Amino acid sequence: MTGRFITFEGIDGAGKSTHIEPTATALRTAGRTVVCTREPGGTELAERLRDMVLHAAMDGVSETLLVFAARRDHIGRVISPALARGEIVLCDRFTDATFAYQGYGRGQDLALLGRLEAEVQQGLQPDLTLWFDLDPQVAAERRAQARAADRFEAEDVAFFERVRHGYLARMSGAPERFVRIDASQGRDEVARRVAEALRERLDG
Ligand code: TYD
Numbered sequence: 507m508t509g510r511f512i513t514f515e516g517i518d519g520a521g522k523s524t525h526i527e528p529t530a531t532a533l534r535t536a537g538r539t540v541v542c543t544r545e546p547g548g549t550e551l552a553e554r555l556r557d558m559v560l561h562a563a564m565d566g567v568s569e570t571l572l573v574f575a576a577r578r579d580h581i582g583r584v585i586s587p588a589l590a591r592g593e594i595v596l597c598d599r600f601t602d603a604t605f606a607y608q609g610y611g612r613g614q615d616l617a618l619l620g621r622l623e624a625e626v627q628q629g630l631q632p633d634l635t636l637w638f639d640l641d642p643q644v645a646a647e648r649r650a651q652a653r654a655a656d657r658f659e660a661e662d663v664a665f666f667e668r669v670r671h672g673y674l675a676r677m678s679g680a681p682e683r684f685v686r687i688d689a690s691q692g693r694d695e696v697a698r699r700v701a702e703a704l705r706e707r708l709d710g
Contacts, residue, residue: 519645610672
């Protein structure tokens with residue numbers, strides 16, 4: 507039995523993180539074994555790299571290499587072993603975020619990102635990606651009410667317009683993998699859409 511790899515994506519403030527724990531609880535209630543994790547992060551090394559990526563000044567190439575270094579460790583130690591055990595892995599962000607933020611947001615070479623993706627993932631891709639899509643202006647207003655901004659959250663609306671465009675481009679390249687969720691709706695309606703997407707994609 508092979509597991510299922512499900513990723514949660516969207517710009518900062520879209521609300522994706524709110525839906526991961528309830529999703530895990532629902533799947534566990536249905537008898538599945540679930541691992542919840544995040545990127546950058548999910549292992550001791552990757553969490554240390556996350557801290558640097560979110561808070562230390564660096565250029566876009568270093569940022570890209572660090573998120574892929576974190577990803578390599580995370581895949582090897584956590585994601586692949588869990589999938590091999592037949593578990594469901596719920597991951598808060600994955601490589602679509604690298605294309606959206608480093609590629610479209612920061613202007614890093616998409617061909618380089620593609621080469622790193624192929625090298626680090628060796629064919630591994632999410633079975634399902636839930637993209638919480640929200641207007642960047644609305645997301646900025648939501649973020650303003652939350653905690654102190656990290657290096658990405660401090661970016662302006664134009665940056666998040668580019669990031670959103672990046673997610674759209676990734677979805678266009680792999681439409682069968684993505685479900686776009688309108689994150690401007692209330693939390694209950696978003697939760698209903700998430701549950702519906704999982705029912706459709708996991709039972710098949
Ligand atoms: P986020 O997932 O929003 O976590 P939190 O809810 O704790 O703020 O923050 C992670 C940040 O890292 C987010 O701003 C996007 C960024 N990021 C990248 O730039 N590239 C990547 O490859 C990943 C996985 C994340």
